[in-house]
Structure formats: C-alpha cells, structure tokens
Amino acid sequence: MTDRPTAGSRIRILIEDTVESTDSGTLRTTGGVYIESLGKPGAVTLQILEPGWQLGDIVHDGRDQLVRIDKGDGVHVWQRPNGYVTYDDEISLASLRVIRPATP
Structure with missing residues (x-):
C-alpha cells in the first residue's frame, strides 16, 4: 500500500x-x-x-461565568453576566470549565 x-x-x-x-x-x-x-x-x-452543551449549562472561560441559552431563534449561544452573547466559534470550547451542568 x-x-x-x-x-x-x-x-x-x-x-x-x-x-x-x-x-x-x-x-x-x-x-x-x-x-x-x-x-x-x-x-x-x-x-x-x-452529548454536547445543553441549555442551562453554566461554565467558566477563565474570565466570566457563562450560561448556555437559546437566543430566541433556535440558535444556542453563551451569555455573559453583562448580557453579551458569545457564539461557539468565538470561544475555545475545549477550555471551558463546567461549573454546573443543566438539570434535566
């Protein structure tokens, strides 16, 4: 070969x-x-x-605590404490530390 x-x-x-x-x-x-x-x-x-990230997951990215939300159109994103929305491709998902997984 x-x-x-x-x-x-x-x-x-x-x-x-x-x-x-x-x-x-x-x-x-x-x-x-x-x-x-x-x-x-x-x-x-x-x-x-x-499974991947679920709505309601709370993680820390080294700077802020983020929560997984649906921004209203079926797209799931991370929301920072100041309300700013962060898309998955704007963050290193592998570096996120889980604070609290979503409850079923």
Whole structure:
C-alpha cells in the first residue's frame, strides 16, 4: 500500500475530538479539524460519544461565568453576566470549565 491515498482509494477516517462549531454541513473541531462538506446523506457516519452543551449549562472561560441559552431563534449561544452573547466559534470550547451542568 502507498503512503498516501490516491483517487479511487477507499478510506476510513477516525477523528475523536470536540465539536467547536457546525454550520450548513461543515464541521470544525477544537483540535483544528475542518470538514467543509459532510457529503450526501449516508456518506459520513458520525457516532456521538457524549452529548454536547445543553441549555442551562453554566461554565467558566477563565474570565466570566457563562450560561448556555437559546437566543430566541433556535440558535444556542453563551451569555455573559453583562448580557453579551458569545457564539461557539468565538470561544475555545475545549477550555471551558463546567461549573454546573443543566438539570434535566
């Protein structure tokens, strides 16, 4: 087998990381992996190893205590004590320290 895949090669890619952001078929992880398109349905199999952030989670980013909220349009963001909204791609999600997880 060659060191690098060539056109026509069948491959399997295993990535274990934390999702930093997702948007319209793209995926970015905290480890720097960026997948521009997940392709046609069924082309990529994703297995969720643990759930992501939930509404009501409270975390600390080294500066402020943040709470996970729905900003009113179905988009989940972090809200700072001063009311400022922080999107997932504006913060290092891997560095967040959980203060209190949301209660079910």
